[in-house]
Amino acid sequence: MDKQIILLPGDGIGKEIMDSAKAVLQAIAAEYNHHFTFNEHAIGGSAIDTYNTPLPEDTIQACNNADAVLLGAVGGPKWDSNPAHLRPEKGLLGIRKTLGLFANIRPVKGFAPLLHASPLKEEIIKDSDILIVRELTGGLYFGEPSERRENGNAVVDTLYYKRTEMERIIDKGFQSASIRKKHLTSVDKANVLESSRMWREIVEEKKQDYPDVTVEHLLVDAAAMKLITQPNQFDVIVTENLFGDILSDEASVLTGSLGMLPSASLRTDGVGMYEPVHGSAPDIAGKGIANPLGMILSAALMLRFSFGLEEEASEIERAVNECLEQGYHTADLHIKNGKQVGTKKITEIVLENLTTKSISDSICNMYV
Ligand SMILES: NC(=O)C1=CN([C@@H]2O[C@H](COP(=O)(O)OP(=O)(O)OC[C@H]3O[C@@H](n4cnc5c(N)ncnc54)[C@H](O)[C@@H]3O)[C@@H](O)[C@H]2O)C=CC1
Ligand SMILES: CC(C)CC(=O)C(=O)O
Numbered sequence: 402m403d404k405q406i407i408l409l410p411g412d413g414i415g416k417e418i419m420d421s422a423k424a425v426l427q428a429i430a431a432e433y434n435h436h437f438t439f440n441e442h443a444i445g446g447s448a449i450d451t452y453n454t455p456l457p458e459d460t461i462q463a464c465n466n467a468d469a470v471l472l473g474a475v476g477g478p479k480w481d482s483n484p485a486h487l488r489p490e491k492g493l494l495g496i497r498k499t500l501g502l503f504a505n506i507r508p509v510k511g512f513a514p515l516l517h518a519s520p521l522k523e524e525i526i527k528d529s530d531i532l533i534v535r536e537l538t539g540g541l542y543f544g545e546p547s548e549r550r551e552n553g554n555a556v557v558d559t560l561y562y563k564r565t566e567m568e569r570i571i572d573k574g575f576q577s578a579s580i581r582k583k584h585l586t587s588v589d590k591a592n593v594l595e596s597s598r599m600w601r602e603i604v605e606e607k608k609q610d611y612p613d614v615t616v617e618h619l620l621v622d623a624a625a626m627k628l629i630t631q632p633n634q635f636d637v638i639v640t641e642n643l644f645g646d647i648l649s650d651e652a653s654v655l656t657g658s659l660g661m662l663p664s665a666s667l668r669t670d671g672v673g674m675y676e677p678v679h680g681s682a683p684d685i686a687g688k689g690i691a692n693p694l695g696m697i698l699s700a701a702l703m704l705r706f707s708f709g710l711e712e713e714a715s716e717i718e719r720a721v722n723e724c725l726e727q728g729y730h731t732a733d734l735h736i737k738n739g740k741q742v743g744t745k746k747i748t749e750i751v752l753e754n755l756t757t758k759s760i761s762d763s764i765c766n767m768y769v
């Protein structure tokens with residue numbers, strides 16, 4: 402299979418973890434006889450430094466013509482006091498919107514060897530397997546106006562959603578639930594927000610189309626609490642942009658580290674951008690200690706969702722699991738008697754496990 406993949410490493414640890422994902426994809430291409438072409442483009446703070454914009458036109462064009470996009474992370478203190486249009490995050494929001502990637506799929510399923518790596522008790526997190534379906538191109542992150550007023554003494558951000566934008570993501574949530582355990586939790590703040598009341602109405606309408614899916618409505622504050630007290634009560638969570646952003650970082654605690662979580666940002670035709678859930682981690686950038694597994698697992702999601710390469714995707718997930726079984730981990734994972742290594746070394750171990758298939762040849766599909 403021939404595929405053109407655009408790499409957007411971005412800022413901070415973005416470049417370090419992108420190198421890992423690329424190496425894993427090259428190994429998969431060699432093993433399965435695929436031809437992946439990689440082209441790197443600028444986004445975020447590094448694009449501001451070189452091109453004076455967080456999202457150069459050339460990057461947009463390349464992504465538009467690609468089969469899939471891999472993104473590291475953007476942002477950092479260097480650009481934190483820039484005006485809104487010259488912030489790295491504007492580049493990320495811009496590429497999501499421009500490509501129409503409205504569905505952010507964030508699987509939260511812990512690897513067995515990491516059950517004891519979470520600060521939560523093992524009996525609480527065991528058997529948890531959650532799919533967060535987050536709206537990605539609307540809501541507070543995009544609404545206009547968003548500005549200071551009254552000489553800087555007042556401020557407005559706008560939460561705007563069209564009904565159609567809510568309908569398509571809620572549909573995605575129902576579709577995901579219907580091929581999993583058939584339980585959908587819709588998260589909103591309908592006791593306060595008009596947007597959430599419209600969201601809830603749509604969920605109620607849509608549930609007629611999915612009679613085999615049970616639906617539960619949760620207010621976001623209670624959902625935040627239940628996520629870490631009864632995580633195995635969840636199957637699919639569908640929610641709007643801001644709530645999904647916050648809840649997915651919280652949910653990462655179940656897996657031992659934010660550095661473990663992958664994501665897929667999709668539209669309906671299969672085109673996607675694949676990005677770990679975490680940010681650019683400026684506190685550890687350049688130290689060679691970042692956990693690349695969320696990025697590597699995002700590359701696996703790319704193979705599965707955009708290229709239909711289920712076996713290859715599962716092979717990466719198996720190699721990651723094996724590496725953790727062998728006790729290897731980066732510093733963000735707290736594992737007693739583990740073998741703590743840096744970004745490059747853990748990538749090498751994943752690569753070794755890809756080629757040796759020492760323990761099992763079985764396909765472990767983490768996310769369906
Ligand atoms: N998708 C993206 O590009 C995102 C970008 N950001 C940006 O990233 C910058 C930093 O934001 P933070 O709030 O610090 O969030 P962050 O996700 O970058 O980091 C939070 C904490 O988790 C740790 N961490 C995150 N990923 C890790 C990994 N792979 N390995 C080991 N440790 C990891 C960091 O060291 C830090 O202590 C900001 O500029 C923010 O806007 C934040 C979230 C998403
Ligand atoms: C950096 C933001 C624009 C987004 C974010 O935190 C995320 O998508 O997880």
Ligand SMILES: [Mg+2]
Nearest residue numbers: 646647650678
């Ligand atoms: Mg986030």
